[in-house]
Amino acid sequence: MTTNTRLAAVATRRRRPVPISKIVLTVVISVGAFGMLYPLIWLLFASFKPNNEIFAVSQLLPQIWEFGNYAEGWFAAGTQTFGRYFGNSVVIALASVVGNLISCSLAAFAFVRLKFRFKKPLFALMLMTVMLPAQVTIIPQFILFHSWGWVNTYWPLILPKFFGVEAFFIFLMIQFIRGIPRDLDDAAQLDGCNPWQLFWRIILPLLRPALVTTAIFSFLWSYNDFFSPLIYLTESDLFTVPLALRQFLDSSGESAFGPMFAMSTLSLLPPIIMFAIFQRQIVDGIATSGLKG
Amino acid sequence: MTALSTEPVTATLKTGSARKVRRPGDGRWAAVFLGPWAIGLVLLTIGPMMASLYLAFTDYDLLTTPTWTGFDNFTRMFTDPLWQKAMTVTIMYVAVSVPFQLAFALMLALALNKGVWGVGFFRSVYYIPSLVGTSVAIAILWRQVFGSAGLFNQGLGLLGIESTTSWIGDSSTALWTLILLRVWEFGAPMVIFLAGLRQIPTELYESASLDGAGPWRQFWKITMPLLTPVLFFNLVLQIINAFQVFGSAYIIGGNGGGPANSLLLYSVYLYQAAFANFEMGYAAAMAWVLLILIGVVTALNFWVGRFWITYSDD
Structure with a gap:
């Protein structure tokens, strides 16, 4: 043999x-x-x-x-057309993208390139929040936002992203910045760059691939999110696409499957089109960091 | 630098820190850069965690002030038949769906890695269910597919099996449709497995086959051991995710627990307690039990992992 x-x-x-x-x-x-x-x-x-x-x-x-x-489906759910719901979803998703890009790149830069006290414990805390189940924070968050009168606004869906709550992206960017040679920093510093200039002129342009990955996944997660909009949005004018679909299902039940499938199909198009365009970034993003799709 | 490295996650998880340039005044800059994240950490993560820990020992309906009730929420939980049901359903869901999902992911990754035409194409196709699987649209589709006149029964009909069972309407089968939905989403772990397989040096196989090791032996002696860190990573990640599934179960179960609460996943019950019954204290207690449960399972996973994970470099 x-x-x-x-x-x-x-x-x-x-x-x-x-x-x-x-x-x-x-x-x-x-x-x-x-x-x-x-x-x-x-x-x-x-x-x-x-x-x-x-x-x-x-x-x-x-x-x-x-x-x-x-x-038929376009006009069938709630008080608005599906055009409005798509618009709502996209607005929230784009704002989430911007929020994540800003807050996560700033934090990631600090964790890799700056020296400060309590760096190790803070880093450990950050990693722990990556895996923290949302259930354990969602109730007090709701109570807080409710008391501020933010129910039926988009703030609870958008604002947390500007404060780096989706720490997965910080982790992703940290991994990436670690791969950027420090010689560049040293040279920039010799030229008199302060950390902000270093971040803005040197690191950020090189970080582009990680930024693209973050943008794609921020968009997809926000677009697909069902739980948070369900909790915070009750006025159908404000509904996102998943909420509108669910309302459609509830109001017409099994009697209008054709139109419901039509809108379901439409709702799947944005993620599938994004996947077609950014296939490589999405696949690499999952392979390197275990991002869920 | 133009693409992310395709090193498997497990390899990059180590916190190796390179040499640091000591700069005076970094602390102040760090405050600027970390500011937003730190505010979020305190106001949106740690603060709420502590608050929900406090609420777990109270009775709170969002309108009146919380009243301290000690361990009442917890004793109630352990005697609440619905909570027990939710626990049973969730453990069943996690314990069945994750192994099957990972088995399919591993099989397909191995097959794709073996050399077929169009690996990139197939990888994408198999990934698409992971991309859309958790959406409301797919949950709506699932309701039809496994309904009494749905696609699944139509398919059975073509095979000569006449069935008018509503698989989602029947409490003994409903959970299986949900499990199947998760297994269908095996593309994401498959992509991670594929990346791991790519990391295994081909020289190992070459020298093994020169030493007379057949494919079966090579698989068990080279592929599997070197893939165990990736398998472990997938296992930990998918278990944590599976414990928190909400949307699909909620929609498929018709805004609730489904027939005889057979689809009452933990998150669905928690949602009902908090946002349908406004029992914020009880829901907070449930959330902490979930956190502890996930923590214990993950810790157990790490402990058991020591016995079966092979680390190549030590």
Whole structure:
């Protein structure tokens, strides 16, 4: 057996024929991939089906294309159109992006490049908050924001991001800044840069890949967030897309699956388009830091 | 410098600090740079944590001032059938979904790493469910798929199995649909496994096969041991996440615990207590129990980890 495998290894190295196993494996993985995506593909086509077809016919493609689902769904939830809900979601998500970029890059810079007292315990605290379950802070936070009259405003959804609450991104940027050669700092300092100039002129431009990753994930997390908007937003004018979808489900139940699927499909487009554009950053971001999607 | 390094997370977790330039007055600058984060830490994290610890020993409905009740919330919890149900459902959910999710993630990562055409393409395709899986849209889809006339039963029909069971409406199967949803999202840990596999030097395999080790032996002697830190990382992360799942369960369960509370995940019950019944004290106590539970499970994970994780450099 040993000589056989050794010979086989030598033979493959020399001729490099396409091994059967590679073909088989690729086919199996393709089938698996199709299976994984099938629910989404089905959702897409179901969003063009009349309601009776969704439940009665097991065919993937619609027999009658019901484009009206989209028009109907657009106006069907709450007091506003879905256009408004998408707008709301995007405003909150973009503000979250800005908040995270500012607060997390500042903190990360300090943790890597500055020397100060209690650095180690503060760093440990920061790491602990990364894994802290939100449940344990959400109730007093709610009480606090409630007492400030911030229920039914976007402040509770946006403001925490300006204070580095999503510490995962600080961690991500710390990892990245550690990889930036210190010679650059030293040179900048010799030229008389203070820490702010060092941060602004040297580190920040080099930090761009980590900033991009942070921006993408901030957007996705905020866009997908259901829990916080559910707690803080009760007026349907202010609803985000997930809240609007849930309202749609509650108000029309099982009777309007076509339009509901139409809006569900639309709601999935922003993340999927972002993924198509920023695939590499997203995959690298998960691989390097275990960011959840 | 243009891309993030693809070193696996576990390798970068070490807090190796390089030489530090001693600068006078760094402290003041640090206050500027850390200011926002420090304010957030005190006002939005540590403060609320302490406040919820206090509330856990009180009765508070958001309108009247909290009244101290000692350990009442905790004794109530341990005799509350709904809390017990939530605990059972959550532990079942975590204990079943995470191993299956990681098993699929590992299998696919190994298969993709073995050399197929279009690795990048497949990696993306398998990742997409992780990207969208926790959304309300997918929860709505799930309600249809596993409903009585849903896609799943239609598929069974094609196989000649006639079924009109509503898998979500039946309390004995509802949780399984939720578990399946999580397993479906195995793409994220798969990406992490793939990055870990890439780190294993190919020379190891070459010299092993020259020494006559077959693929099976190579897998158990090289791949698995070197992948254990990544497996551990995924395990810790996914368990912590799974304990906190809310949205999907809440929507699939129809704004509640689902049939006979079979979908009453811990977070869903906590939400009901706090924001439907306004029992803030009770909910805060539940939150602290969850925190301690997650802490204990994670600590246990680290302790058990010492026996099965192989660290290559020591």
